[in-house]
Amino acid sequence: EDQVTQSPEALRLQEGESSSLNCSYTVSGLRGLFWYRQDPGKGPEFLFTLYSAGEEKEKERLKATLTKKESFLHITAPKPEDSATYLCAVPGSARQLTFGSGTQLTVLP
Amino acid sequence: KAGVTQTPRYLIKTRGQQVTLSCSPISGHRSVSWYQQTPGQGLQFLFEYFSETQRNKGNFPGRFSGRQFSNSRSEMNVSTLELGDSALYLCASSLGGGLRAPDTQYFGPGTRLTVL
Numbered sequence: 001e002d003q004v005t006q007s008p009e010a011l012r013l014q015e016g017e018s019s020s021l022n023c024s025y026t027v028s029g030l031r032g033l034f035w036y037r038q039d040p041g042k043g044p045e046f047l048f049t050l051y052s053a054g055e056e057k058e059k060e061r062l063k064a065t066l067t068k069k070e071s072f073l074h075i076t077a078p079k080p081e082d083s084a085t086y087l088c089a090v091p092g093s094a095r096q097l098t099f100g101s102g103t104q105l106t107v108l109p
Numbered sequence: 110k111a112g113v114t115q116t117p118r119y120l121i122k123t124r125g126q127q128v129t130l131s132c133s134p135i136s137g138h139r140s141v142s143w144y145q146q147t148p149g150q151g152l153q154f155l156f157e158y159f160s161e162t163q164r165n166k167g168n169f170p171g172r173f174s175g176r177q178f179s180n181s182r183s184e185m186n187v188s189t190l191e192l193g194d195s196a197l198y199l200c201a202s203s204l205g206g207g208l209r210a211p212d213t214q215y216f217g218p219g220t221r222l223t224v225l
Contacts, residue, residue, distance in 0.1 A: 034213070096142065
């Protein structure tokens, strides 16, 4: 059974204070890894897809990386508008996504 | 392009009732997946529809069902509602045709169901 674990559960940063979120996974054959951002009361917003170890993707202050066992979401010089819950997910053999429990990020001004 | 839309956005029902939720996918997307999100269990997969056929199903009781129409719009139904069914129900659409690399799923805003 696919498993996804995210850490930390919650993270508070000062504006401009860079950090990383972790997503470790156990799957039988990695078919990709997705990162989403979710604001309170809204649906998850797609950020990145990573397909193979060593791959990196960037978008504004966010950079996602992937190894054979885990993925990191690096946040450089975050702003208060980056506050959200960040979710990672892996697809199963039948395309369903297994999600981690998320990291709730708060960026203080 | 318009995103995934879900109606209604909020619902309040009582135990024992049934409810139908609707989802319109992104134009051109043929796959619709449904997820349940609760504070305790997080996001859990319910089922996926592609070309009007249920292609995959999660580990939920038979009270949860769905269907897809020829225009790819989808509905999910929950019968005999229980208090534990209170959740945010999310619909996600994708192109759906890929068998190797997984499609990106794009989520709607969700329907917040409260069961009293």
